[in-house]
Amino acid sequence: MSWKNGAFLALDKVSLNFGGLLAVSDFDFILRQGELVGLIGPNGAGKTTVFNIITGQYEPVRGRVFFKGQDITGWRPDRVTCAGIARTFQNMRLFGGLTVLDNVLVSRHSKLKSSVLAAAFNFPGYIKEEREAKIKAMGLLDRLGLADLAHMRAGNLPYGQQRRVEIARALAADPKVLLLDEPAAGMNPEETIRLMEFISGVRNEFGLTIFLIEHDMKLVMGICERIHVIDYGISIAEGTPKEIQDDPKVISAYLGEEACDYS
Ligand SMILES: Nc1ncnc2c1ncn2[C@@H]1O[C@H](COP(=O)(O)OP(=O)(O)O)[C@@H](O)[C@H]1O
Numbered sequence: 490m491s492w493k494n495g496a497f498l499a500l501d502k503v504s505l506n507f508g509g510l511l512a513v514s515d516f517d518f519i520l521r522q523g524e525l526v527g528l529i530g531p532n533g534a535g536k537t538t539v540f541n542i543i544t545g546q547y548e549p550v551r552g553r554v555f556f557k558g559q560d561i562t563g564w565r566p567d568r569v570t571c572a573g574i575a576r577t578f579q580n581m582r583l584f585g586g587l588t589v590l591d592n593v594l595v596s597r598h599s600k601l602k603s604s605v606l607a608a609a610f611n612f613p614g615y616i617k618e619e620r621e622a623k624i625k626a627m628g629l630l631d632r633l634g635l636a637d638l639a640h641m642r643a644g645n646l647p648y649g650q651q652r653r654v655e656i657a658r659a660l661a662a663d664p665k666v667l668l669l670d671e672p673a674a675g676m677n678p679e680e681t682i683r684l685m686e687f688i689s690g691v692r693n694e695f696g697l698t699i700f701l702i703e704h705d706m707k708l709v710m711g712i713c714e715r716i717h718v719i720d721y722g723i724s725i726a727e728g729t730p731k732e733i734q735d736d737p738k739v740i741s742a743y744l745g746e747e748a749c750d751y752s
């Protein structure tokens with residue numbers, strides 16, 4: 490199909506229902522390599538479900554998902570991650586009792602080659618892999634400006650730092666595409682601005698393509714090149730932040746009174 494030309498990640502008319510509820514309906518979307526695109530919409534609009542379809546948590550009842558031209562519909566989540574799509578979750582999923590470094594290492598483990606048996610006997614190959622994994626994880630934390638936190642318990646960090654660690658953990662899988670589900674949720678305006686800068690920096694540093702779900706209007710308007718709006722599972726608008734901000738459909742569906750608020 491011609492609209493998919495040039496797409497890095499594409500959703501072709503995907504639909505998913507939960508019982509009688511159509512959570513996502515005929516949803517079309519493309520992400521080009523290097524873009525930072527936002528997905529916004531009211532609570533329950535279907536944003537997280539779109540992510541769950543991309544990453545294989547749910548299989549759509551209709552429609553296809555393509556990544557780099559390959560049909561990945563129905564792939565298991567770990568296979569999607571291996572293919573180059575990593576994500577963070579709306580509700581943080583860090584291991585609070587583990588250090589920051591261990592949280593990143595847990596994510597890398599799927600990439601280690603040695604068997605569980607080799608690990609149990611501390612075979613040299615395993616020890617070498619572990620050491621290399623640790624060096625790589627420290628390198629990653631360093632690039633993200635988080636090296637100082639490596640040995641702190643993730644659960645003891647302020648919320649904003651935990652969000653960064655979660656992004657670090659997603660990046661440990663060496664993704665090409667990063668999906669961020671409401672990264673600024675629960676943050677104050679100052680933390681939000683700092684997180685915004687962090688996300689832009691990460692994108693440049695790692696040459697990533699980013700798809701970002703957000704509720705905070707300032708965050709999406711400030712850093713996204715394009716914004717996609719979903720309401721009741723249906724795509725209602727797509728355009729630059731300026732176009733979206735001025736779109737009457739978006740204003741009535743989502744922004745409402747807030748529309749005048751973020752200039
Ligand atoms: N696992 C599920 N089972 C049943 N209903 C679900 C499930 N996940 C999401 N939904 C419903 O689908 C709709 C879309 O949810 P979601 O994608 O989480 O919205 P958003 O992320 O935009 O707030 C909501 O009405 C929600 O209650």
Ligand SMILES: [Mg+2]
Pocket residue numbers: 536537538579
């Ligand atoms: Mg959600």
